Amino acid sequence: MFKNIDKVIEVITPLVHARGDELVDIEYVKENNQNYLRIYVDREPNGIDIDEIATLSESVSEQLDLINPDPLPDPYILELSSPGVERPIKTEADWCKAKNDYVHVGLYKKINGQKSYEGTLLDYDMDKIILEIKIKTQQKKIAIPRNMIANIRFAIKF
Structure with missing residues (x-):
């Protein structure tokens, strides 16, 4: 197909x-x-x-x-x-636009007890992404291997 x-x-x-x-x-x-x-x-x-x-x-x-x-x-x-505001991130152009933007990441397996994260995409390469997440009142950076990502899309921050 x-x-x-x-x-x-x-x-x-x-x-x-x-x-x-x-x-x-x-x-x-x-x-x-x-x-x-x-x-x-x-x-x-x-x-x-x-x-x-x-x-x-x-x-x-x-x-x-x-x-x-x-x-x-x-x-x-x-x-x-239209793919809408929360469009999936698929192409290299999407990844470039997503850098320093708020995203939702769905995972194949849990990392630190969670199967999804939302935060600011600080950086990415072929192997991993760096996401800045908020835990209670503190900001924390987390590295997520790209092969663990089931889906990633732009998200709206509330």
């Missing part, structure tokens, strides 16, 4: 970028016996609105219909949307 999604990405990326938008993520999933092609787009600095998404959705749909052979021959529902 990745090969098919790669073809979709190849076709829609220039279309998305030509509008000044960013392709954040794409997924092809089956839910309740229905296939969904979900495409998440964003625009800096203030995000993308619903009218812009609707216009882009029409253009993307037209381009997908022109691909031959069809990379997604089974019927599917196309969904375009």
